[in-house]
Amino acid sequence: MSTVPTLEQLHALGPAQQPSYPDSAAVAAAVQRLRTAPPLVFAGECDELKEKIAAVTRGEAFMLQGGDCAETFDGVTADNVRNKLRVLLQMAVVLTYAASVPVVKVGRIAGQYAKPRSKDMETRVVAGEEVTLPAYRGDAVNGYEFTPEARIPDPQRLVDVYNSSAATLNLVRAFVTGGYADLRQVHTWNTDFVKSSAAGQRYEAVASEIDRALTFMRAIGADPDEFHRVDFHSSHEALVLEYEHAMTRIDSRTQQPYDVSGHFVWIGERTRQLDGAHVELLSHIKNPIGVKLGPTTSPDDALALAAKLNPQNEAGRLTFITRFGAGKIREGLPPLIEKVTAEGVQVAWICDPMHGNTFEASSGYKTRRFDDVIDEVQGFFDVHRALGTWPGGVHVELTGDDVTECVGGGEELAEIDLGNRYESVCDPRLNRVQSLELSFLVAEMLRKA
Structure with a gap:
């Protein structure tokens, strides 16, 4: 061990x-x-x-x-x-x-x-005066708000x-095993922005090709579990x-x-x-x-x-x-x-x-x-x-x-x-x-x- x-x-x-x-x-x-x-x-x-x-x-x-x-x-x-x-x-x-x-x-x-941060301290101008506080190191360590209280590292x-x-x-x-990640959902992942984005339209073309391939595979009796979850x-x-x-x-x-x-x-x-x-x-x-x-x-x-x-x-x-x-x-x-x-x-x-x-x-x-x-x-x-x-x-x-x-x-x-x-x-x-x-x-x- x-x-x-x-x-x-x-x-x-x-x-x-x-x-x-x-x-x-x-x-x-x-x-x-x-x-x-x-x-x-x-x-x-x-x-x-x-x-x-x-x-x-x-x-x-x-x-x-x-x-x-x-x-x-x-x-x-x-x-x-x-x-x-x-x-x-x-x-x-x-x-x-x-x-x-x-x-x-x-x-x-x-x-x-x-x-990680390149500097331990951060300086901002607040109400016309420079204020220096500990740098924000992520929510695991301290708060993003630029106040002395928020920037104190808290182990909780x-x-x-x-x-x-x-x-x-x-x-x-739940998403990846409960049906959301099913390959048959490739179109629904894109409905909200396909019309407004060139990348979305290009993706939709790929999704349509995948959909046709899945339809063919189901027709011949092939429907692997890998298609339903990731x-x-x-x-x-x-x-x-x-x-x-x-x-x-x-x-x-x-x-x-x-x-x-x-x-x-x-x-x-x-x-x-x-x-x-x-x-x-x-x-x-x-x-x-x-x-x-x-x-x-x-x-x-x-x-x-x-x-x-x-x-x-x-x-x-x-x-x-x-x-x-x-x-x-x-x-x-x-x-x-x-x-x-x-x-x-x-x-x-x-x-x-x-x-x-x-x-x-x-x-x-x-x-x-x-x-x-x-x-x-x-x-x-x-x-x-x-x-x-x-x-x-x-x-x-x-x-x-x-x-x-x-x-x-x-x-x-x-x-x-x-x-x-x-x-x-x-x-x-x-x-x-x-x-x-x-x-x-x-x-x-x-x-x-």
Whole structure:
């Protein structure tokens, strides 16, 4: 049985991006409550996802990972969860049908409540005076409201994360097993915007072709169960150590530790230090895990992380999620892939085209250009094609709503439009139309891969 380090041992490593809680007794109480809470996911489900990601590693499947930059407690509503699930299902249908490749569906959902920040403090002008308060680190840590009270880290919020994640997962499971995800519903996922969107119209054409194929299969007596439900898995960044450690349990089947807060957890670009607490904790759990790799990553860094996190070199265990930026990926990614591949390391390569392409508009809103997002994905595919390796997936911040947070795309959103419906509490997300456009463009790249 693998021995998981204690929280005290992890904190002795000086972990980055952790809340500064003012009340240690309140932290202990929240952690103890979480340790006795039922698991949010099951070890067997994590193993199933690991097998699916192993297929991605072998070049036999493609991974679609998407959802909010940062979930909020207020966002746990039936409409919000359904809308996110709907756009991911639509994207998966486009990728599967247009590119003829199985798609592993993973949501940034039911746990993505904590965010790393580049600065510990935030300064705003309030009533003509500069006010400096602790940065908002996600609903898992503190409140978004710019008041001293809201910005105090509160460990009770970790219990709220658990409860909100449980409610979200309960709803997702009901949707994907209760008929909503049935392939025969492909038209109903699109009725509200097919007439007003070119992407919606293009999707409807695909849906009609799928519908005809299903009708034919039913006519000849073939109606597989796979058409009526989908496998959908949860994921989030494993950031707040108290939460992830408390949700790590020993599986009764294997006597091995699993982080039962989500099926797939990843280590961020800011917390991937080889001798750091996050790498240490995740090296002990048996979930499939990911690591974000940015432009400062060397080939030796990637090899060292693989050796630490996947010493058995097990396919499906480790995913490298690259986030270089459109202007750096074609130069920065090849050395990593070349050395990792030459060493025989089993890893799935996923492209995060969002985090390296953020900038501040003249209006003050953080935004991303749709063209930059597409260019980074194209660069990711170009590099893999040149090296003869498999571009395994995309990791995208998106929403199922008609927000105005990223500029460009078929709707030609401009910077002046950002204030119309900018709802993200952290980073800008692709809206539903932009997400569908992305899926069609990625499907075209996949056909050539």
